[in-house]
Amino acid sequence: MSFRSITAAALAPIAAVAMVATPAPVEAAKPTIDLVEKHLASVRSMTADFTQTDRKGRSISGKLLMKRPGKVRFDYGRNADMLMVSEGNQLHFIDYEVGQKSSWDIQDTPMSVLLDQKPDLNRIARIVPSKNENVVIVRARDARRPEFGTLIFAFYRDNRAPGGLVLEGWTAIDAQNKRTVVRLDNQRYNVAVNDGRFAYRDPK
Incomplete structure (x- = not known):
């Protein structure tokens, strides 16, 4: 089964709406955008397993x-014929099966929220009320740039994590209101990641 449509919808210039985790209870003040920015600024690197569902x-x-x-880098394994990196x-989406590469400036994609050197969310982001005080949406x-859609991340509170938050995942919504859910597991923060892991083979 090909998942190209899932990948392109989830990670190209589009939108996202988040999922909800159920972490252990912690003392939780009312979340703010500053809290999320503090977390992002504390993250130098991250690795995680992901499951992407259309x-x-x-x-x-x-x-x-x-x-x-x-x-x-979204690595789909050695036998995959596509790559997002x-x-x-x-940001490149590479389809090795047909020999094509699509590229966007990273600032024009939802991933810029996570990847900016100095994240500034106040202009484009707001906190969404959550029934679970340990979940920050x-x-x-x-x-x-409305053509890039809406992006909503879900974090859960964990005092052991950078800035007290762990990214749980997101859901992508494109201009046709199609949704793609990305869920993360086994998140590890501020671990060594070699720059060579972000190299790729050009499809041509």
Whole structure:
């Protein structure tokens, strides 16, 4: 089964709405955008397992590598014929089966929220009320670039994590209101990630 439509919808210039975790209870003050920015500023790198599911329930899993500023890799495994990767400036979706590469400036993609050197969310983001005080949901949408959609991340509180938050995942919504859910597990923060992991083979 091909998951190209899932990948392109989830990670190209689009939107996201988050999922909810159920962490252990902690003392939780009312969340603010500053709290999320503090977390992001504390994260130099992250690795995680991910599962990506489209609106038809089709799923694909892999490994996420992230290193700020600007570097990310969604690795679908050795046998995959596609790749989503940024070496620092541009986000590339590579389809090796057809020999094509699509690229966007990282600042024009939802991933810029996670990858900016100095995250500033106040202009484009707000906190969404959550029934669970240990879950922090952030909705981001750039009114000047509505074609990029709406991005909402879900974090859960964990005092052991950078800035007291762990990224749980997101859901992508494109201009046609199609949704793609990305869920993270086994998150590890501020671990060594070699820059060579963000290199890629050009499809041509």
